[in-house]
Amino acid sequence: MKMMKVPCVALGLVAATSLGFSHQAAADEDPIVIGAAVALSGFVAPYDDGPQKAAQLAVKVINERGGVLGRQIEMVFADTKSDIAHGANAGLEVLDQGAQMVLVTCDYDFGGGAASVANARGIIAFSSCAADPKFGVQGIGPYAFTMSIGTPGQGALMAEWGYNNQGYRTAYMLVDPTVEFDVSLCRSFKERWIEIAGEDSFLGEDTFQNNDPSIASQITRLKALDPQPDAIMYCSYPPGGAAALKQLRAAGVNIPMLSGEGMGGNYWLDAVPNLSGLYYAIYGSIFGDDPRPEINEVLDKFIEMHGGPPATGQMYTGYAAIETWAQAVEKAGSLDGDAVREVLESYTDEPSLVGATTYTPELHMSVTRPMTIMQVQDGKHSAIGVFRPTKAASIVF
Amino acid sequence: MVGRVEKTARLIWPVLSLALVLVVLAALLSLGPMPLQRTATEAFIRLIVVIGLYIFIGNSGILSFGHVSFMAIGAYGSALLTIPPNMKKIVLDLPPFLTALQLPTIPAALIAGTLSTVFAFVIGVPLMRLSGISAAMGTFASLAIVYVVISNWKEVTGGASALIGLPVYTDIWVALIYALLALGLAYAYQESRYGRRLRASRENEVAALATGINVRRERLIAFVFSAFIVGFGGVLHAHFIGVLSSSSFYLDVTFITLAMLVIGGMNSLAGAVTGTIVVSVLGELLRLIEAGFDIGTLHLAAPRGLREVGLSFLMLMILLFRPQGLTSGREIAWPLAPKAG
Structure with a gap:
């Protein structure tokens, strides 16, 4: 064995390490800290952009009213980089900065990590719009809540609206199972559609992956259907969801497409020029034409604060999450996780920006709130109206 | 008497000094503050993996790109238990x-480590017949297979989505204790x-x-033993943040752990640690520069990705x-007496 004289390297490094890091100590206890562990970069960022900026707006509004429990609120941020494992790190980062509530990404897969570290410390974690029923007690823990409208409601809404308002009589389904949201959205649609329209009216389903470069074989199978379906339930999200949509339209499939909040937003529309016949449900229009005045009022304030509209209509849930949490803290009279959780779990049809919110000890999401249904015609988004499902699909975790 | 004490001291000094x-x-x-402690904990977990890599790569001279798959198996094994x-x-x-089973953390860690070991034995029997570049490619192929299986086996691993709910017990002291154990085991093996x-x-x-050395058998022993250590590194990683995702057991970790070993010097334990x-x-440090700092009202920040560029540059320079790494493949010598004759 060869020998080396003195390992000065290691000792030098000890010194370097202790000198190199001088993080600021925990700030004084005065303002209440809300930590946003959200995607600031990567492909999830468009979904989080609106909610986290709207959360800032809500904080500003609350602070102008005098804060919560007489204290001002301050927000800190950490980037999950749209990486599942890094999400937990981002959660820990904001907890280290003293966060007493953590706002996490709008998705079970990408927001679950940050929510679970907050949950482990008994700190309330709110997702803006994670809509898979796993986001809550069962999939994360008792301190995790989401402001979304669950997929059992979204899927049922599109089935009811398509059948009753659009007069569709047959449906087909294209599922992108990359995230849990789309799996449960389509499962809910199928269940409710078959309830309303009957088993025979459901013509079948196919799957594709979000990163599939081509969905030619899915298109071939779809075009082979005889008769063609009146509508396609399309459960995916950009970028893959946009690329697949372009291939469908380019192949001459002009059947109306129904979708959930995953296809919301304007930022991907350049990929599918002059798109027509896409209908999706979302928390509110970001184009100033929502039928609900309170939605447009928040949109105006948002544009005033941030200099432009948000990327997607998920924005409103970020605002509502902060609003709902702040109310619960006031009612509980304390920031204690258990006290706030008990208040939240007692909520039945509690009003919020995105509709009446109900939480129970078993389910930390609402399923039957009304949603705005949007359409894309000739490459333009516009609101059709606000609808509410009469019955949600069953909740499957 | 004095001679014997000094002889023992000489023997254990290379590992004792590192410890x-x-x-x-x-x-x-x-x-230090919590973020620093967590960075340190992560570094100690990486160290365990690098020591595991060293046991095989350093002693056999065969490059392995596949050891991170043992980390993945250890992590998911412990998660399921x-x-x-x-x-x-x-x-x-x-x-x-299996759904009803919930074990205390230490037995779970041992079983998970054993699982990695068994897997290493199964793939090691054919792989250890190869040497040079074909062995490296063979181990890389096994990494790719494990990654794809974990990413798609939804029923057992949760697929590409996050696996949540692991108890979190790895802090800096736990990571240190296991790193010291790994260090001792690696040294004992190296001297055996x-x-x-x-x-x-x-x-x-x-x-x-x-x-008369049965080279294949010796390589297999080192391969299987190193898989146990790396598997344990995976277990500690899993219980460090409590969230698993298949993407954290692929090329990034493989690159960074190999870079650590190569930069330090892959032929000595001191190299692995350094x-x-x-x-x-x-x-x-590069991450801090990336995040930026303030001088008066001026905010200076380096472009994102500096960390990866910096590390790659360092590796290139080394x-x-x-080429033998910072330690040139040497261990730390007993400092008191002149060099043993």
């Missing part, structure tokens, strides 16, 4: 007995007749064969100017 450095580092870092049953029921679709026989084959395979410390500290 002392680690203990001092941990003690200093544990006084420790996630609370009511949570497993929701996110996974396992056989009933098995380690020496394998190093003989590293220096000259033909000569080793001619002196490399891990240097790369971790440098990575953290390969060009000091």
Whole structure:
């Protein structure tokens, strides 16, 4: 064995390490800290952009009213980089900065990590719009809540609206199972559609992956259907969801497409020029034409604060999450996780920006709130109206 | 008498000195703020993996790109044994007995480590017949297979989505204790007749064969043993943040752990430790520069990705100017007396 004289390297490094890091100590206890562990970069960022900026707006509004429990609120941020494992790190980062509530990404897969570290410390974690029923007690823990409208409601809404308002009589389904949201959205649609329209009216389903470069074989199978379906339930999200949509339209499939909040937003529309016949449900229009005045009022304030509209209509849930949490803290009279959780779990049809919110000890999401249904015609988004499902699909975790 | 004490001291000094450095580092870092402690914990977990890599790569001279797959198996194995049953029921679709099973963390870690070992034995029997570039490619292929299986086996691993709910118990002290154990085991192996026989084959395979060393068997022993250590690194990683995702056991970790070993010097245990410390500290410093700092009202920040560029540059420099790594494959010598004759 060869020998080396003195390992000065290691000792030098000890010194370097202790000198190199001088993080600021925990700030004084005065303002209440809300930590946003959200995607600031990567492909999830468009979904989080609106909610986290709207959360800032809500904080500003609350602070102008005098804060919560007489204290001002301050927000800190950490980037999950749209990486599942890094999400937990981002959660820990904001907890280290003293966060007493953590706002996490709008998705079970990408927001679950940050929510679970907050949950482990008994700190309330709110997702803006994670809509898979796993986001809550069962999939994360008792301190995790989401402001979304669950997929059992979204899927049922599109089935009811398509059948009753659009007069569709047959449906087909294209599922992108990359995230849990789309799996449960389509499962809910199928269940409710078959309830309303009957088993025979459901013509079948196919799957594709979000990163599939081509969905030619899915298109071939779809075009082979005889008769063609009146509508396609399309459960995916950009970028893959946009690329697949372009291939469908380019192949001459002009059947109306129904979708959930995953296809919301304007930022991907350049990929599918002059798109027509896409209908999706979302928390509110970001184009100033929502039928609900309170939605447009928040949109105006948002544009005033941030200099432009948000990327997607998920924005409103970020605002509502902060609003709902702040109310619960006031009612509980304390920031204690258990006290706030008990208040939240007692909520039945509690009003919020995105509709009446109900939480129970078993389910930390609402399923039957009304949603705005949007359409894309000739490459333009516009609101059709606000609808509410009469019955949600069953909740499957 | 004095001679015997000194002989023992000489024998254990190379590992004792490394252990002392680690203990001092941990003690200093544990006084720091939480983010720093977590960075340090992660570095200690990486160290365990790098020590595991060293046991095989350093002693056999064969490059392995596949060891991160043992880390993945250890991590997921321990996850399946420790996630609370009511949570497993929701996110996974396992056989009933496995769903109901919840073990304390240490037995779970041992079983998970054993699982990695068994897997290493199964793939090691054919792989150890190869050497040079074909062995490296073979191990890389096994990494790719494990990654794809974990990403798609939804019922058991949760697929590409997050697996949540693992108990979190890895802090800086736990990571330190396991790192010290790994260090001791690696040194004991290296000084044993098995380690020496394998190093003989590293220096000259033909000569080793001619002196009656069963090279394949020695390589397999090192491969399986290193898989146990790396598997344990995976277990600690899993219980460090409590969230698993298949993407964290693929090329990124493979690159960074190999870079640590190569930069430190892959032919000595001191190299494994030095490399891990240097790369971790440098990575953290670059990350801080990336995040930026304020001078008065001026905010200076480097472009994103500086960390990766910096580490790659360092590795390039090492390969060009000091191909044996920072330690040149040497261990730390007993400092008191002149060099043993």
